[in-house]
Amino acid sequence: MSALPLSGIKVLDLTRVLAGPLSAQMLADLGADVIKIERPGTGDDARAFGPPYLADPEGRANNNNSFYLCANRNKKSITINIADPEGQAIVRELARSVDVFIENYKVGDLQRYGLDYESIRAVNPGIIYCSVTGFGQTGPYAPRAGYDAIFQAMGGLMSVTGHIDGEPGAGPMKVGPSIVDYMTGMNSSIGILAALYHRKVNGGEGQHIDVCLFDTVIASLSHYAQIYLVNGKTPPRRGTWGNGGMPAGVFRCADGELMLVVGNDAQFARACDVLGEPELATNPKFVRNNDRVAHGKEIMAIFAGLFLKNKVAYWHDELEKAGIPCGPVNDFAQVFADPHVRERGMEVKVNHPFEPQLSLIRNALSFSATPITDYRAPPLLGEHTVEVLASIGYDEAKCEMLKNEGVI
Structure with missing residues (x-):
């Protein structure tokens, strides 16, 4: 069996919540070595988006909930306080030897810490630096924060989703899951892979990739948005009705x-x-x-x-x-009991410290020569801090000192 497609690629993942972590998870599934940098003590914001949480064997409260688990498999977790100058120095040192740097902080935030694209490019000219934001790096809304539902509303998705006008409950409706986050994660992955190919084939040039949820949801409306661009009319909400063949x-x-x-x-x-x-x-x-x-x-x-x-x-x-x-x-019980879904292996089991047979959703890609077969549980907060820092010369005593100082 051949190595996974991204074997040898190293990634620093400074993303939180869903869109960015999903993109980094895709790279990890494909074989990249992904180091997730989290805030000491609390970690990724998604860890607080529970319940439900995995049951701790000793009955203690924990931060391993479903929201976090869905987007962080196959990664290593280290904790670094990027507001601390020494923490910033550690991130820059790690960035020297990686191929990809992903972040989803508000526009301009990382410049304060010397972790913006120009600062990272100064230590690693070939870096592929992907910024995932709500509204992008330019434009009047660039400084704004936002979450999936905001972009479903502002981008037009909710205007064409919901019961047919005149029916009970008619009006704009949010799609159930955080679909804009998911699509943005996929766009980020595509952009990173394209930039890696460009760097390899066209002279070793790195670059900054700007991906945002607002652009993604507008582009995803595809033929619906094109109807408006052709005739100036927004398609009506159709409920569950199709938009092509009838009935x-x-x-x-x-x-x-x-x-x-x-x-x-x-x-x-x-x-x-x-x-x-x-x-x-x-x-x-x-x-x-x-x-x-x-x-x-x-x-x-x-x-x-x-x-x-x-x-x-x-x-x-x-x-x-x-x-x-x-x-x-189908409801989810019926989905995962479906014989086709089971044959396709969409539910995979991983060994998690809290649950030896934890169920996760497998990556949707299937390769003939480089199949994704190794799924590792989403890491505990800071699980790999000492291991990763040892790779850049920090011994256990140094790590213990940094931990006591709140740096890691």
């Missing part, structure tokens, strides 16, 4: 819900056969997809009545036989 949406069955997407006219005809109403496919109002879009409320109401006549499993099996895309609306 498409969640239909209530006798014992649960099923998501259906009829993508073309041939699928529509087969769906009508499955539902026992083949004549619908020849109705002039429904023959072509554009016709069905124009009469969307009517065809959706007809399908809604038909789906109530049987159970989810029955409709799912029959529609699958007919080659019509559909799927049950």
